[in-house]
Amino acid sequence: MTEFEQLFKGLNIVEEKLQEHILKEGVLQTVPKDTFIVEQDKYIKWLAIVISGKVRVWQENEDRQILLYYVNPIQTCVLSLSATFRDCKSLVHAKTEIETTLIKIPVRFVSEWSFMFKSWNTFTTNSFIISYEDLLLSYKDLAFKKINERLIDYLRSEANRNNSSIIEISHQQLAKEVGTTREVVSKILKQYELDHIVQLHFKKIELLS
Amino acid sequence: MTEFEQLFKGLNIVEEKLQEHILKEGVLQTVPKDTFIVEQDKYIKWLAIVISGKVRVWQENEDRQILLYYVNPIQTCVLSLSATFRDCKSLVHAKTEIETTLIKIPVRFVSEWSFMFKSWNTFTTNSFIISYEDLLLSYKDLAFKKINERLIDYLRSEANRNNSSIIEISHQQLAKEVGTTREVVSKILKQYELDHIVQLHFKKIELLS
DNA sequence: TTAAACTTGTACCTTTTGATACAAGTGGCC
């Protein structure tokens, strides 16, 4: 199955006309690990849909970062989606975590198709809804949860995503994910280890419960 | 001009068929101050569009609240919009701040029309985009700014919204808006007063710069 | 006009989070 066929299947795109459009205008691209897909404050020219691989989306300050979400196969970064509906700069960074295959659609077609084709409309609308709810939950967590809770939440969701109780990440990177400093992460993890909730290894964290 | 005509004008709804649909299915309602429009964890049955008045949308924990945004005339609460596309519970609370006139559309029409009528499609899409970006900015502020900054930001935006340098609000209410406690608000405000940035009055805060 | 409810100011203390500094451990590679 070609990448385009995967896209059609994944997004339930049955309209032949739309398939033709996508084949004509879409660009298939495989990019290596650690490639920027969009950068904060830069203009967006393409809507990128991830076919395989993994893209990390985050915001940053001068000295801190905070994870927004990961884009998994057959998803798109909503920020670049919203940018396609009105010419604007990206509010986020997005970078590949592993080698990633994308299909890129020039922005001007994205909103056009959304009114012409039911399946495309569903895709864009669903992307918005799901991402909005996601962000809302993150917002609530950020507002009401303490860092140690957000940290263990992060570890649990990583474990889930990778289907493994071992998360391979350094304390420094972890600090960036949840928006704090390395020392705070080390301290919290050590406490969780004393409580037999995690087991610490070099650049690895094992979830015990 | 009737409320419906205001709606058509505000959302640029020119399609006669859509106007007919809205007149047929929409319900005009004026609700008093402090009425719940949606409640967290309750199901949503209507999409409410504010014609006049003001609706406050927030999230809450056991003991804390945090403001999400206000819905102003000719806007809709995006959360109820997203709920109309898939049957789900509200993640937020929404309550009128002053007497408010709404037009309510039963949820099942909202997504239907979005594919049938260009102007409705634009309305729903724009609502999503703007709200998403809004929330994203709030998220960033929450992640990177200290409370005193978020507090003064809140005051400035309130001053802007009401076109007045005097904000009528108690410290307790202010604490709820930014997600902290009353004592913290009092302390911060007092400091800003010493710095000649605000002037404090009873249930009133005057912005000096 | 007086009590009750709400509002504000503030002192004191605790917890949470962050900053600085340094020691020690790990892995890769020449």
Added chain:
DNA sequence: GGCCACTTGTATCAAAAGGTACAAGTTTAA
């Protein structure tokens, strides 16, 4: 092996934010 870059553990300190307690001011309404 030995060097280097990176990672982890931790102690100490500082700042930010929150909790408790109480006094005093303001409004409302009986």
